[in-house]
Amino acid sequence: MQWSWHPVQLSFYVATIATVIAFLLAILSAFWIIRKDRKGKAIIETIFFLPLVLPPTVVGFFLIITFGTNSWIGQMIEEIAGESILFTSTAAIIAATIVAFPLIYQSIKTGFLSVDKNIIGAAKVDGANDWAVLLKVILPLSYRSLTTSAVLGFTRGFGEFGATLMFAGNIPGKTQTIPTAIYLAIETGETTIAWYYVLISIGFSFLLLFLINRMKSDT
Known part of the structure; x- marks a missing residue:
């Protein structure tokens, strides 16, 4: 195994x-x-949060079942795109989206609920519809939660491993991300290369979390 920037670029x-x-x-x-x-709100939100508690291999399994060549969704995608999305960068994006969604959702929902209901009510009295309230009132007043959610979601997607390995594979130069590159480096005894990827991952994640904490301390 040789050092390559591709896993870093693909992870970003x-x-x-x-x-x-x-x-x-x-x-x-x-x-x-x-x-x-x-x-059924409780059931819906439970489904939203399942990727947080399920083993990554279970998430990867359901992604393969849903988008594999034996499913109607997978067959439809293959007919349109001309190829299966399994073991492609698209598969890695889907896996990262699934695991990042719960963190982003929870932070955004918390931000939305923190908006003063009197302000929302005043906007509706002035004639604003639901979408106008969302765009002109709720989103601007929730900007800190929105920023936090994006950073947490990005960090989670950046470090996704299990579902990505099952669904997108670990193909050097094609679907290999930093986590899967670390896995392969350790498996092949290339500890030095593994350290490079580990330090990049730690450094970038530390920076993002540091920014979040700075934002919270400024409130």
């Missing part, structure tokens, strides 16, 4: 795209949940 790419997707989905989901008392 995967984590960025996954964070954007999970961030948008989490905003819509959180807004939908808090708007009214929903029937």
Whole structure:
């Protein structure tokens, strides 16, 4: 095994795209949940949080079942794209999105619930509809929670290993991210190379978490 920047670049790419997707989905989901008392809310949120507690291999298993060539979703994607998404960077993005979503959702929901209901009520009295309230009131007043959620989601997606290994594989130059590169380096006895990737991962994660703590201390 040789040192390569590709796992680093791919990890940043995967984590960025996954964070954007999970961030948008989490905003819509959180807004939908808090708007009214929903029937089955507890069940829905339990499903949202399952990726946090399930073994990564279980998440990877369900992703393979859902998007594999034997499923109708996988077959439809293969017909449209001309190839299966298994063992591709797209698979890595999907895996990272799934595991990052719960952290992003929880932080965003907490931020939304912290917004003064009197302000929301005043905006509705002035004629603002639900989407206007979200865009012009809730999101601006929740910006710290939004920033925190994005950073936590990015860090989680950046470090995703188990589901990615099962669903996207560990193909050097194609689907190998930093976590899977570390795994391969240890497996092949390349401890020095493993240390390079470990230090990059620790340094970047430390920086992001440090920024979050600085933001909290400034509040």
